[in-house]
Amino acid sequence: MGVCLLGSESSGNRRAWIVHSLLVGAAVAAAAAAHLGLLRRLLRRGGSRSRVVGIIPARFASSRFHGKPLVHILGKPMIQRTWERAKMASSLDHVVVATDDERIVECCKGFGADVIMTSEACQNGTERCNEALGKLGKDYDVVVNIQGDEPLIEPEIINGIVKALQAAPDAVFSTAVAPLKPEDGTDPNRVKCIVDKQGYAIYFSRGLIPYNKSGKANQHFPYLLHLGIQSYDAKFLNLYTKLPPTPLQLEEDLEQLKVLENGYKMRVIKVDHDAHGVDTPEDVEKIEALMREWNIS
Ligand SMILES: *[C@@H]1O[C@H](CO)[C@@H](O)[C@H](O)[C@H]1NC(C)=O
Numbered sequence: 001m002g003v004c005l006l007g008s009e010s011s012g013n014r015r016a017w018i019v020h021s022l023l024v025g026a027a028v029a030a031a032a033a034a035h036l037g038l039l040r041r042l043l044r045r046g047g048s049r050s051r052v053v054g055i056i057p058a059r060f061a062s063s064r065f066h067g068k069p070l071v072h073i074l075g076k077p078m079i080q081r082t083w084e085r086a087k088m089a090s091s092l093d094h095v096v097v098a099t100d101d102e103r104i105v106e107c108c109k110g111f112g113a114d115v116i117m118t119s120e121a122c123q124n125g126t127e128r129c130n131e132a133l134g135k136l137g138k139d140y141d142v143v144v145n146i147q148g149d150e151p152l153i154e155p156e157i158i159n160g161i162v163k164a165l166q167a168a169p170d171a172v173f174s175t176a177v178a179p180l181k182p183e184d185g186t187d188p189n190r191v192k193c194i195v196d197k198q199g200y201a202i203y204f205s206r207g208l209i210p211y212n213k214s215g216k217a218n219q220h221f222p223y224l225l226h227l228g229i230q231s232y233d234a235k236f237l238n239l240y241t242k243l244p245p246t247p248l249q250l251e252e253d254l255e256q257l258k259v260l261e262n263g264y265k266m267r268v269i270k271v272d273h274d275a276h277g278v279d280t281p282e283d284v285e286k287i288e289a290l291m292r293e294w295n296i297s
């Protein structure tokens, strides 16, 4: 598979800031110098974002699939498969499972994973990641939210979104998209994404975007499918879970829209990868068939 960054990073804004700081008059030179020092430190930290943790949120009771993280896929629990993939990502300093259930804790300890117990009250994976981050007792700059139900996630995709966020200090969030088959264009469960020329997200929708005036999916347009994986600036993650829901987020039932509606920037990388999420027991058979075909054991 290939990972390519959409657009290129720009350091223009940073330079403008520093030039602005330098223009402060001589009378306040001392203050300006202190300000500049602080700014540089912030930029250096924002620019490096070097300490990275991968968190796999895993809830036991899912409405569509009870005990989903523990279902066996070709003889191994799904959560173990996801964890093994995540461990292969060189950009992660640490990988941890965050769960609300003792059965998942036991299972994870069995194959050697670090686990953090989180509250049953967490409404979604993002909240669970945030709670786990607070309980880690170590500082991280970037958090990757790795969905437990994507057992074939590519380590290169994890590395790709981490690098994208590290290279874009003006973004607080990064995620990945893959080519969308035009016949999936009208499936509301396939979330579509559009990006600007610099590789920042413009919008996500369950509807087909962009929309062709013929009223049909254009076979020749490179539509983009959103993959569930995402990474956040660690300080932003805390704020993200506290920001109240926004109108477009509620209407589309897509939590990432809250980021864009609040004016934050999101970096998007384009990858060649088919999503093979496990939502229902039927999906397990599909994914096992695929793994046999690809000789993955
Ligand atoms: C819309 O889709 C058709 C059919 O694929 C294509 O020929 C056309 O260029 C697209 N764009 C517009 C503006 O019609």
Ligand SMILES: *[C@@H]1O[C@H](CO)[C@@H](O)[C@H](O)[C@H]1NC(C)=O
Binding pocket: 123, 124, 126, 127, 240, 241, 242, 244, 245, 255, 258
């Ligand atoms: C998670 O769930 C809460 C409660 O339903 C919701 O307010 C929030 O927008 C969701 N997303 C995030 C990122 O917190």
